Amino acid sequence: MERLKVVRMVLLLVFIGWLFMWVMLPTKTYKYSWLVTLSNRLNSTYLREQGTNLVIFSFPIMFLASLGCVYLHFQKKSRPESNPSRKKWLDSWKRPVMVVNPLGIVTLMELMFAAMFVVLLGWSLANYLHVSFSNLHMHMHMHNTSPQKVWQAKFRSVSLRLGYIGNITWAFLFFPVTRGSSILQLVGLTSESSIRYHIWLGHLSMVLFSAHSVGFIIYWAMTNQMALMLEWSRTYVSNVAGEIAFILALIMWATSIARVRRKMFEIFFYVHQTYILYVFFYIIHVGVAYFCLILPGIFLFLIDRYVRYLQSLSNVRLIAARLLPGDTLELNFSKIAGLDYNPTSVLFVNVPLISKLQWHPYTVTSNANMEPDTLTIVIKCQGSWSRKLYRHLSTSPVDRLQVSVEGPYGPTSSHFLRYDNLVLISGGSGITPFISIIRELISQRARQLQQPDKNHKLPKSVRLICAFKNSEELSMLDILLPLTSNTTTPSYLSEINLQIQAYITRETEQQPLENTKKPLETIWFKPHPSDSPISAPLGPNSWLWLCAIISSSFVMFLVFLGILTRYHIYPKERIPAGSLASVYKYNFTFKTLWDMFFVCVSVFLATSFENGKREGMKVKNVEIDDEVEGEIESFAHDKSVLESITEVHFGHRPDLERILMEYNKKGSDTGVLVSGPSRLRNEVAKICSPSKVAKNLHLEAMSFSWTQDGLQYGIPI
Numbered sequence: 001m002e003r004l005k006v007v008r009m010v011l012l013l014v015f016i017g018w019l020f021m022w023v024m025l026p027t028k029t030y031k032y033s034w035l036v037t038l039s040n041r042l043n044s045t046y047l048r049e050q051g052t053n054l055v056i057f058s059f060p061i062m063f064l065a066s067l068g069c070v071y072l073h074f075q076k077k078s079r080p081e082s083n084p085s086r087k088k089w090l091d092s093w094k095r096p097v098m099v100v101n102p103l104g105i106v107t108l109m110e111l112m113f114a115a116m117f118v119v120l121l122g123w124s125l126a127n128y129l130h131v132s133f134s135n136l137h138m139h140m141h142m143h144n145t146s147p148q149k150v151w152q153a154k155f156r157s158v159s160l161r162l163g164y165i166g167n168i169t170w171a172f173l174f175f176p177v178t179r180g181s182s183i184l185q186l187v188g189l190t191s192e193s194s195i196r197y198h199i200w201l202g203h204l205s206m207v208l209f210s211a212h213s214v215g216f217i218i219y220w221a222m223t224n225q226m227a228l229m230l231e232w233s234r235t236y237v238s239n240v241a242g243e244i245a246f247i248l249a250l251i252m253w254a255t256s257i258a259r260v261r262r263k264m265f266e267i268f269f270y271v272h273q274t275y276i277l278y279v280f281f282y283i284i285h286v287g288v289a290y291f292c293l294i295l296p297g298i299f300l301f302l303i304d305r306y307v308r309y310l311q312s313l314s315n316v317r318l319i320a321a322r323l324l325p326g327d328t329l330e331l332n333f334s335k336i337a338g339l340d341y342n343p344t345s346v347l348f349v350n351v352p353l354i355s356k357l358q359w360h361p362y363t364v365t366s367n368a369n370m371e372p373d374t375l376t377i378v379i380k381c382q383g384s385w386s387r388k389l390y391r392h393l394s395t396s397p398v399d400r401l402q403v404s405v406e407g408p409y410g411p412t413s414s415h416f417l418r419y420d421n422l423v424l425i426s427g428g429s430g431i432t433p434f435i436s437i438i439r440e441l442i443s444q445r446a447r448q449l450q451q452p453d454k455n456h457k458l459p460k461s462v463r464l465i466c467a468f469k470n471s472e473e474l475s476m477l478d479i480l481l482p483l484t485s486n487t488t489t490p491s492y493l494s495e496i497n498l499q500i501q502a503y504i505t506r507e508t509e510q511q512p513l514e515n516t517k518k519p520l521e522t523i524w525f526k527p528h529p530s531d532s533p534i535s536a537p538l539g540p541n542s543w544l545w546l547c548a549i550i551s552s553s554f555v556m557f558l559v560f561l562g563i564l565t566r567y568h569i570y571p572k573e574r575i576p577a578g579s580l581a582s583v584y585k586y587n588f589t590f591k592t593l594w595d596m597f598f599v600c601v602s603v604f605l606a607t608s609f610e611n612g613k614r615e616g617m618k619v620k621n622v623e624i625d626d627e628v629e630g631e632i633e634s635f636a637h638d639k640s641v642l643e644s645i646t647e648v649h650f651g652h653r654p655d656l657e658r659i660l661m662e663y664n665k666k667g668s669d670t671g672v673l674v675s676g677p678s679r680l681r682n683e684v685a686k687i688c689s690p691s692k693v694a695k696n697l698h699l700e701a702m703s704f705s706w707t708q709d710g711l712q713y714g715i716p717i
Helices: 002-024 028-042 048-078 108-134 150-173 182-186 191-222 226-230 239-256 258-263 265-272 275-286 288-312 384-395 428-450 471-480 489-495 542-573 588-617 626-634 639-644 656-666 678-687
Strands: 096-100 104-107 318-324 328-334 346-350 360-363 374-380 404-409 421-427 461-468 498-504 521-524 646-650 670-675 697-702
Touching: 002 028, 002 048, 002 108, 028 048, 028 108, 048 182, 048 288, 048 542, 096 108, 096 678, 104 108, 104 678, 108 150, 150 191, 150 275, 150 288, 182 542, 191 226, 191 239, 226 239, 239 258, 239 265, 239 275, 258 265, 275 288, 275 588, 288 404, 288 542, 288 588, 318 384, 318 471, 328 384, 328 471, 346 374, 360 374, 360 428, 374 384, 374 428, 421 428, 421 656, 421 678, 428 461, 428 471, 428 489, 428 670, 461 471, 461 656, 471 498, 471 639, 471 646, 489 639, 542 588, 639 646, 656 670, 656 678, 656 697, 670 678, 678 697
Parallel strands: 421 461, 421 670, 461 498, 498 646, 670 697
Antiparallel strands: 096 104, 318 328, 318 521, 328 374, 346 360, 346 404
């Protein structure tokens, strides 16, 4: 544990140092003093003008990502079987301080870091302009015969520096969408919960780049230099590449607006895939020196994307599908026994029969301890993709369904176990993450009874408050009991002091619906030789494998770049005395193409090599026993226990403020987890905010909706 503390301190110091260099980057001190010294030492014949930025801005983050993988591996090994310790000093920082559209629920910590980031952007712009205005250059062009005015030169300088500021947002843009990121896990985030930050940064970067691009067009028009819009310079930035990138970005931005994304999601999804071209032309435009400023985020995202691609090449073994009332579907996959994941994890699913390109994330409802050989997700049919899948399974006989997956991805610990009481509030399909949480509580209670000598702290009481539109959706509660031969599972529901309050908002009384009386229809799929159980993308020791991939690929990139620069670029740029520097300058675009090529090759080689070694070491999976199907199907749910702890209310919504304030008055810490529509999340957040004097209520809003700020549980994207 002491070694882990030392590693944590090293990680923190490196990160603070990296941020400090971003603060110093736009200042005169850095440009006229530090940069001169660093360039003399780092811009060698092997790295040239990239040397400084690679060492100062790229290396620290790659070091953090690699060392962070090692830290997470040993933290997982050293973590006790009981729930993680609670850091009470963080509670006040995680409280919601504002609920406003389109940002959603903003905590004090998020507000503080957002303010610090805005201050960094303002500081950088002010210093860039201060340095620029004190040494103003009159940029002339051969087609411009009239003298340039000072205010026009300042206008150009402002437009240029806005692009510099936009580049800062790009340094952080790709971290939130890197699903298997060690950096996100180090700060307690997952990709699903931090997608909102990617959205915020995306909008901010587009505002800055729009001002940058439009500003230059206006400047060229004012100075009669519109011909520069068609310039692809050999020795400087390519204006054409920047314009192409800007047009692609505008199209992506337009389809990313919440209203457009909700109504025409598939258009948003496919248009957003043009980010590959956007990144390509953007890097050509900014050049290799500025590319090194944003390289870590892109590098780590590319590694993650290729690892996901390798995992998706395999077809997974789909054991069964259950068709529930209310157009709800449960899929049961086979998984290797060593695959461990925590509640609220997300699995990305692709069904080529429905769509070869679309991947849809769903909450994993099974528990890794209770169901060691199966993994389950629940799909609520609220989109065209899920409706097609449900219709295909319910209307035609199916022996096999080809499915590929990515993940599962999720938190590193069961953080909800640390509270004295637990209140789970859901709306509609938002109940699915709570199914996995309740199963985890059951698993922990079973372990607590089996190992009474160990400290397994559990919440004293658990209340599930779920709101449904129709009574047929009450069948979602049946999924609380897994398909398993463990007949002691129902009794543990009462052991964890679980109370369920279900509210049917659109019905005043129980409706005599026939489909609610029908037994759940189960479809069994035949195994296929090409199918394999779900396994972790990089195996049991995935963090160590990821560390090896990150470190080896980055070193490989530096070696390739050094060899090319020293023996190909440098000889051509060696300037004889008295010669024009531009004549001997290597093509600006070719340098960026080489950089991008080496990044891709390094990631491909390192990931493929490490993955090949892991596959060779992996034990061949054993075929699923035919008896498993019989065990699963012979299991009968003991609904009497479930019904005894369930209250059903018709015709109204729950009085959440009254319920939560009762817990607040008890004086014990209560974890309030809410999942569902944004309106529900916002309502609960206002109740748990400091303005309500809710000192004992600790909100964890599960915001997973692309229509607002992330993914929505049970709804395909």
